[in-house]
Amino acid sequence: MNYARFLTAVSAARKPSPIRMLTEIQQRSPPSMISLAAGAPNPNTFPFQSCSIQVKNGDMLTFDETMMKRALQYSASSGIPELLTWMKNLQKNLHSPPTANYSAEKGQMDMCVTTGSQEGLCKVFEMLVNPGDNVLLDAPTYSGTLAALARQYDLLIIEDDPYYFLQFDKPWAPTFLSMDVDGRIIRTDSFSKILSSGLRIGFVTGPKPLVDRVVLHIQASTMHTSTFTQLMVSQLLHGWGQEGFLNHVDGVIEFYRTQRDAMLSSADKWLKDVAEWHAPAAGMFLWIKVKGVADTQKLIMEKALEKEVLLVPGGVFMINSSDPCPYVRAAFSLSTPQQIDEAFKRLSALIKESL
Ligand SMILES: Cc1ncc(COP(=O)(O)O)c(C=O)c1O
Numbered sequence: 288m289n290y291a292r293f294l295t296a297v298s299a300a301r302k303p304s305p306i307r308m309l310t311e312i313q314q315r316s317p318p319s320m321i322s323l324a325a326g327a328p329n330p331n332t333f334p335f336q337s338c339s340i341q342v343k344n345g346d347m348l349t350f351d352e353t354m355m356k357r358a359l360q361y362s363a364s365s366g367i368p369e370l371l372t373w374m375k376n377l378q379k380n381l382h383s384p385p386t387a388n389y390s391a392e393k394g395q396m397d398m399c400v401t402t403g404s405q406e407g408l409c410k411v412f413e414m415l416v417n418p419g420d421n422v423l424l425d426a427p428t429y430s431g432t433l434a435a436l437a438r439q440y441d442l443l444i445i446e447d448d449p450y451y452f453l454q455f456d457k458p459w460a461p462t463f464l465s466m467d468v469d470g471r472i473i474r475t476d477s478f479s480k481i482l483s484s485g486l487r488i489g490f491v492t493g494p495k496p497l498v499d500r501v502v503l504h505i506q507a508s509t510m511h512t513s514t515f516t517q518l519m520v521s522q523l524l525h526g527w528g529q530e531g532f533l534n535h536v537d538g539v540i541e542f543y544r545t546q547r548d549a550m551l552s553s554a555d556k557w558l559k560d561v562a563e564w565h566a567p568a569a570g571m572f573l574w575i576k577v578k579g580v581a582d583t584q585k586l587i588m589e590k591a592l593e594k595e596v597l598l599v600p601g602g603v604f605m606i607n608s609s610d611p612c613p614y615v616r617a618a619f620s621l622s623t624p625q626q627i628d629e630a631f632k633r634l635s636a637l638i639k640e641s642l
Contacts, residue, residue: 288394288470290496298414301503307510310594311363330356331642348522365498366490370521374398377529378492382465384472394470394494399502402512404449404477404489410504411445411473411491423607434466442471443497443517449489450570452536455544457588460569470494478520480571481539486516515631516587524639545573549624550617556628557635561642562615571620574601579642582611586641596633 291299309324314498316322337355339350350358355495362367365371375398379387389395401407416422423442425433437444446463454460464474473493482488491501507510550573551566558564562575577583587600615634 303502304506307506358515358518364511366500367517373524382527384467386470391495395452397498398492400512401489403487404475407475407491410501446474452481454569460602546619550619552626553631557631561638573617583615594633596630
């Protein structure tokens with residue numbers, strides 16, 4: 288693969304930050320190394336000393352003074368090594384990417400930590416897309432075809448998959464990463480829906496030459512994702528092991544399955560005559576197609592607000608957000624089944640009024 292041909296001029300021009308490189312050398316060095324190089328502040332001056340965080344299963348994550356100093360200090364732009372190692376093993380087990388054992392220049396699978404998957408996505412787009420470029424968007428059902436087309440026409444595939452861990456039925460759908468024959472998949476994963484959204488932990492997985500470019504961008508922007516949150520998540524994952532992690536994920540899936548089913552039964556109760564939908568197989572949203580309403584923008588952004596029900600008009604997710612769109616997106620993540628039921632009762636009345 289000739290990765291250079293995909294890079295934007297800005298990305299191609301990125302050079303490693305010499306100061307960041309020295310910081311990373313320092314952190315890998317034995318205590319006998321005397322560093323007068325890095326601009327790291329002395330953590331003895333920081334006001335925080337130690338902490339312990341209780342996990343719901345009774346476990347404790349403890350940061351003694353030494354760990355706390357590390358958590359509060361600068362760290363590598365690609366992420367802390369123990370979190371990266373854990374995640375690489377998880378990716379290999381979940382997706383078995385053929386690229387795992389390739390050489391670096393042939394597109395060996397590599398990873399970096401990002402501040403939520405959104406940061407990774409944003410940096411991947413800035414690495415690859417110039418104004419005026421054409422971008423193909425897929426329909427999920429045709430992933431095999433898209434993978435084959437990408438090989439035929441030498442395209443890269445960006446796989447944004449934050450709801451991967453919220454799939455209700457097993458086996459989970461095969462990912463593009465699992466089909467990556469020649470290192471052309473860049474995948475973003477998120478812990479937002481399964482561990483916490485505010486900690487801001489996500490991952491970019493892809494061929495090493497491209498992950499390296501994302502890391503150069505991180506060096507120049509945030510420097511790295513919070514060391515504290517990475518250590519917190521890393522301790523949790525090392526304590527759980529992969530099995531414990533996947534058990535936790537199963538618990539989250541069951542919560543959302545119950546919520547989804549509650550929303551589906553309220554939809555059946557209130558919306559049957561005025562809308563149609565499919566039961567979602569993953570995630571936290573029901574997509575509702577309103578019958579007889581060509582565009583839901585006004586219905587949702589004006590009338591529904593007046594009736595105190597918040598939904599998202601489908602148009603905002605479309606390529607051209609001003610095109611008429613009869614869809615509405617309803618989240619079943621946060622509201623109680625009673626609230627969902629009341630919301631659909633109000634939505635049903637609104638739709639009937641507007642027909
Ligand atoms: C499709 C999609 N991609 C990416 C993200 C960003 O997630 P994160 O919290 O990991 O930045 C979201 C958030 O909801 C999303 O829905």
